[in-house]
Amino acid sequence: MADTGNGATLALATTGAIGNIRNIGEVARELGKLEDSHLGTTSNKTYIPDDLAEPGEIEVEVEFDASIELPGVGTVETVTITYPIITDGNTAANHAGTGFLTRVPTPLLANGQLQVVRVKIAFDGKTGPTFTAETTP
């Protein structure tokens, strides 16, 4: 079912609020590939899957809020993205795991321009990340 991102939230279990969120980027768990072509291989290179996957990173665009402290980088905490609810009364889908902030910039300050920053969060791969689909409570 197609839906927009309106209503999605980001929860950082230790850091808490980082300001009003404009968008939350994709989170991709990525598995590399190892080439196993050899001198007898013909036509195409061949590959096998790597042993370990990258748990992924999130880039989050935030309206900078100068009235709250800048969050620190490197604090390991539970990171939870909660999706908008598709069916009223259900519990929203979520994507959660341990991770830490890796980039906390200050905004470009210019006339006629919103103060917006792009914060980066890396999942550390220690707990999760897990995706839980929307459920009936």
Added chain:
Amino acid sequence: MDIQVELRPHIGKQPTAFGPIEVEHNQWMIFARREGGPMLHVGYVGKQPNAPINFLRQPNGQPWPEAVKEIVRQAIAEECGDGSRSEAEPPEPEDPEKSLEEDILGDED
């Protein structure tokens, strides 16, 4: 206002070679309901001391009214024995025309 608050462990499922396994995320999912109403997921709070409460939005996209947040804060302080939790969501201006009753009952339709 009679609102019942319930904490449930946040458990996700991670795919493994043995099939999905349950993973505990070291935080509570906060649910709340009015008597006879639906149980709604209102936020998260870490299990560590002094963890901030991360409130979600109401199903209609509006922030939860401050009165509901305060009830949740108090319930969590009682449940977790921690009265010093701070607010994670930045305060947003409340719509004065929208009554608290509307905010709560509006999602039950």
